[in-house]
Amino acid sequence: MNAPATLTYREALKLAIRAAIERDPRVFLMGEDVARYGGCYAVTKGLAAELGEERIRDTPLSESAFVGAGIGAALAGMRPIVEIMTVNFSLLALDQIVNTAATLPHMSGGQFAVPIVIRMATGAGRQLAAQHSHSLEGWYAHVPGLRVLAPATIEDARYMLAAALADPNPVLIFEHVMLYNANGELDPAVTAVDIEKAKIRRAGRDVTLVTYGGSLPKTLAAAETLAAEGIEAEVLDLRVLRPLDWDTLAASVARTHRCVVVDEGWKTGSLAAEISAGLVERVFFELDQPIARVCSAEVPIPYAAHMEQAALPQPEAIVAAARALVRPA
Amino acid sequence: MSHAKLRLDHAHLLHLMRELLRIRVFETKCAELYQREKIRGFLHLYDGEEAIAVGIMQALRPDDAVVATYREHGQALARGVPMDRIMAELYGRQEGLCRGRGGSMHLFDRERRFLGGNAIVGGGLPLAVGTALGDSMQGRDAVTACFFGEGAVDEGEFHESLNLAALWQLPVLFVCENNFYSMGMALDRAESNPDIAAKAASYGMPSEAVDGMDVLAVEVAARRAVEAIRGGGGPYFLECRGYRFRAHSMFDAQLYRPREEIETWKEKGPIARFRHWLEDSHLVFEDEFTRLEAEVTDEVAAAIAYAEAGTPEAVDDLTRFVTLDEVPQ
Numbered sequence: 324m325n326a327p328a329t330l331t332y333r334e335a336l337k338l339a340i341r342a343a344i345e346r347d348p349r350v351f352l353m354g355e356d357v358a359r360y361g362g363c364y365a366v367t368k369g370l371a372a373e374l375g376e377e378r379i380r381d382t383p384l385s386e387s388a389f390v391g392a393g394i395g396a397a398l399a400g401m402r403p404i405v406e407i408m409t410v411n412f413s414l415l416a417l418d419q420i421v422n423t424a425a426t427l428p429h430m431s432g433g434q435f436a437v438p439i440v441i442r443m444a445t446g447a448g449r450q451l452a453a454q455h456s457h458s459l460e461g462w463y464a465h466v467p468g469l470r471v472l473a474p475a476t477i478e479d480a481r482y483m484l485a486a487a488l489a490d491p492n493p494v495l496i497f498e499h500v501m502l503y504n505a506n507g508e509l510d511p512a513v514t515a516v517d518i519e520k521a522k523i524r525r526a527g528r529d530v531t532l533v534t535y536g537g538s539l540p541k542t543l544a545a546a547e548t549l550a551a552e553g554i555e556a557e558v559l560d561l562r563v564l565r566p567l568d569w570d571t572l573a574a575s576v577a578r579t580h581r582c583v584v585v586d587e588g589w590k591t592g593s594l595a596a597e598i599s600a601g602l603v604e605r606v607f608f609e610l611d612q613p614i615a616r617v618c619s620a621e622v623p624i625p626y627a628a629h630m631e632q633a634a635l636p637q638p639e640a641i642v643a644a645a646r647a648l649v650r651p652a
Numbered sequence: 653m654s655h656a657k658l659r660l661d662h663a664h665l666l667h668l669m670r671e672l673l674r675i676r677v678f679e680t681k682c683a684e685l686y687q688r689e690k691i692r693g694f695l696h697l698y699d700g701e702e703a704i705a706v707g708i709m710q711a712l713r714p715d716d717a718v719v720a721t722y723r724e725h726g727q728a729l730a731r732g733v734p735m736d737r738i739m740a741e742l743y744g745r746q747e748g749l750c751r752g753r754g755g756s757m758h759l760f761d762r763e764r765r766f767l768g769g770n771a772i773v774g775g776g777l778p779l780a781v782g783t784a785l786g787d788s789m790q791g792r793d794a795v796t797a798c799f800f801g802e803g804a805v806d807e808g809e810f811h812e813s814l815n816l817a818a819l820w821q822l823p824v825l826f827v828c829e830n831n832f833y834s835m836g837m838a839l840d841r842a843e844s845n846p847d848i849a850a851k852a853a854s855y856g857m858p859s860e861a862v863d864g865m866d867v868l869a870v871e872v873a874a875r876r877a878v879e880a881i882r883g884g885g886g887p888y889f890l891e892c893r894g895y896r897f898r899a900h901s902m903f904d905a906q907l908y909r910p911r912e913e914i915e916t917w918k919e920k921g922p923i924a925r926f927r928h929w930l931e932d933s934h935l936v937f938e939d940e941f942t943r944l945e946a947e948v949t950d951e952v953a954a955a956i957a958y959a960e961a962g963t964p965e966a967v968d969d970l971t972r973f974v975t976l977d978e979v980p981q
Contacts, residue, residue: 351789377789383819388778388812395782395796398767399717401789403782418809422772423779431760431768432750433973436980467974491979 328511333503335480336366336442340404343488344370344378347402350488353380353389354406363408364444364503390416390441394424394493397439402488407443410459410497424493425468436491440484446499446537446587447635453623456631458587460497460536461594464565470494471564472518475539477507479562482516490518497564499537499587521568523575527555530645531575533598534585535561538636542585545641554649564594572598573605580611581648585636590618612648617641658872665935666944668867671706672923673948675726678735679898681952682725682742682756686902690959691742694771695756698726700865700897703922704829705730707870708797708890711825711878717765717787717796719780721829722757723896724769727799733761735951736958745962752965753973762980773834774807776800777826781813784822784887795881797825802891803834805851806842814855814887821886825877826852828889829864831896836908852889864892865922897921 330338343350352367358381361368371379382389386407393405407413413420424437447456464471470492474480480498487494524539525546534542539560546556559575561567576582582602586595599614620634679697686695698705701723709730712718720727728738733749741748742756749759757771767783770776780798787794804810805828817824828848832839840846853859858880862873870892877888895917899906906914918924930936 349790383812383815385812385816387809388781388816391775391778391809391813392782392785392816395719395767395779395784396786396789397782398779399783399786399790401786418772418775419778422775423770427760427768428976429973430750430754430758431762431973432748432753433976434750434760434762434980435767436976436978438979467971470975491977492975 328509329506330477330509331503332477332480332505332507333364333366335477335509336484336498337368337370339481339484340367341370341374343404343484344374347488349400349402350404351378351380351401352404352406353382353393355382355384355408357381357406362406364500366503367406386412386415387419391419391423393439393441394419394437397437398435402438404440404442404484404488407441409455410443410445411455411457413443413459420463420469420493420495421466425466428492429468437493438488438491440487440494440496442496442498444500445497446501447624447631448501448537450626450628450631452626456624458619460495460564461586461588463495464594468492469565470518472496473536473562473564474498475502475536475560475562477505477509478513479516481509482513483518486516486518494518497536501537505540518563519568521562521571522560523557523571524560525556525558527557527579529555529579529649530581530583531557531559531579532583532585532641532645533559533561533572535564536587538585538587541636541638542641545638545645548638548642549645552646554645556645567598567601569601569605572602576602576606577609580609582610583615583617583641583644583648585617585641587619587636589621590616591621593618612651615644615648617644658868658875660935662935665930666940668706668710668871669926669930669936670944670948671730672702672867672926673944674735674951675702675705675729676923677948677952678725678729678955681956683898685742685956691756693755694722695902696723696900697898698723700917700921701829701831701894702726703867703870703926704827704864704892704894705799707867708825708827708874710871711874712795712797715765715792715794717767717780717783717794719767719776719783719796719798720759720769721776721799721801722769722771723801724759724799725756728759728761728766731764731766733759733764733766735955739955739959740962743959743962744964745959746965747958747962774800774804774809777804777809777813780824781817781822784817784824785820788822793823793882795823795825795878797827799827799829801834802828802830802832802839802848803837803842804828805848806834814852814857814889817887818855818857823881824887825874825881826887826889828891830891830893833896833900833909835900836904838908849889849891852891857887857889858885859889859891861891861893864894865920865925867922867926894922
């Protein structure tokens with residue numbers, strides 16, 4: 324197969340899950356409606372028929388129990404992939420993720436590893452209102468012991484899972500709901516990705532736009548608009564939200580001397596706040612302007628389309644923030 | 653005491669008595685060491701409940717798993733976790749089981765498949781479902797014994813986990829240590845129906861209420877339960893009714909229960925009762941008790957000496973084990 328294959332983000336995730344389960348008898352996937360229904364976002368559609376309901380396992384609506392069961396299965400030698408339908412429901416399993424998965428290796432003095440992968444949808448944009456639109460990956464990125472991934476491209480959707488399963492520590496994968504239908508090509512020469520480094524998705528000399536996940540397409544669109552104005556923006560896709568790749572972040576900002584952080588989380592106490600503070604600690608004297616942030620408005624995400632869109636980071640706001648840094652009034 | 657199906661040979665009876673005494677003497681010393689500020693943090697002692705852990709552990713094999721509570725010194729000792737390593741952990745030494753990272757509430761021992769004291773009430777139940785799932789998916793006939801107090805019955809995890817274990821017919825022995833108070837909250841003030849065994853039965857698993865003050869009764873029930881589980885019968889529930897002789901932790905004035913109630917329970921305490929029975933039945937003689945007590949006292953003294961001679965973990969190793977480089981085998 325030499326020609327690049329075109330597929331959706333959803334299909335890329337599914338390929339990853341199938342490959343992982345076929346490769347390793349210890350790998351299985353469980354979650355709500357993953358088997359017979361085919362997954363809330365249809366990621367696992369058809370997989371149960373192919374791989375069996377032992378390996379693609381429907382659970383009751385008991386987030387705490389099935390996430391905890393995943394942790395226990397990992398302790399017993401399995402390599403579980405637990406799908407939580409959305410980050411919103413992960414709050415019902417917060418105790419297991421934060422108090423158990425993240426603490427056990429350290430608390431046991433290194434006696435027990437928790438090699439579990441927990442996938443969940445995140446983000447807003449589908450008019451699902453406040454209880455189905457949270458972007459709480461920044462909360463999880465606060466917690467030592469967890470690795471937090473945000474695949475924003477077809478390639479990362481396809482290959483991050485294998486790397487996550489190879490990690491002896493708990494890994495959380497956040498899939499933005501607006502990305503599932505995204506189309507793209509897979510380079511047949513690429514068969515693996517790292518889960519360590521951020522990636523420059525677009526090179527530019529004037530300003531660094533730091534983002535991740537569902538905000539990457541918006542940020543790339545903003546960079547195109549800026550380019551038409553003669554502003555060359557560098558777009559940095561974090562990919563890994565914990566631990567952050569400070570080397571790539573600092574190097575980029577040291578080149579461009581300006582930085583806008585785009586994060587669908589709320590601004591207060593956000594990942595964007597951490598990135599801003601971390602850059603100030605590292606490259607303060609490289610900065611020509613204060614770091615700017617484009618985040619969600621501090622409201623529960625509303626239902627009505629115009630209000631929802633008004634609450635979320637938009638390309639226009641990213642453009643305006645970058646322009647203000649590069650061409651201050 | 654009537655105990656069908658149990659071999660009451662002299663060596664086994666002495667073994668049980670020794671195990672009960674080891675916990676009682678250990679806990680008595682812990683209280684003393686706490687007053688002397690050798691042990692700090694939260695300390696929850698097991699006096700009065702020794703027969704539960706000792707009885708249950710008789711039915712387990714080395715390849716079985718144990719999920720414990722934060723009142724778990726007794727569970728650890730009865731499982732065979734070395735007393736000196738436990739004491740060194742309470743001292744916060746690097747010779748401790750968890751190199752001083754866990755303390756009293758978080759004893760882990762990989763070698764004995766002791767999966768830790770969990771300090772979140774109910775937090776261990778999902779984990780136990782998971783180790784049982786992992787074992788059964790790998791074709792092992794190991795059982796997971798999951799200890800929790802009656803306070804866990806208030807938590808959603810209790811219900812989610814019992815349901816999941818029964819639904820998937822997993823090899824879990826649920827051991828409810830019902831001491832009638834979750835901290836200061838009396839069972840009948842917390843539960844609309846305080847019959848815990850009946851609640852468990854409603855999930856479709858065999859369930860028994862056992863006299864948790866009678867080590868032989870607990871052992872008989874545990875052997876019956878483990879045999880049923882290993883025979884493929886799915887989970888089994890034992891509600892072991894006992895009483896905590898001491899305060900909840902070292903910061904508890906016990907305003908919530910009358911002193912006479914404590915005294916009444918102490919009279920039927922597990923050690924006094926077993927000893928009287930052994931004496932009345934002419935199964936164990938006075939000099940054997942004396943020797944046993946001396947040996948146990950020596951063992952505890954040696955454990956304290958080991959902890960006293962222990963060394964503090966290097967602060968440079970503070971962040972060691974937050975994440976692991978490989979899954980310990």
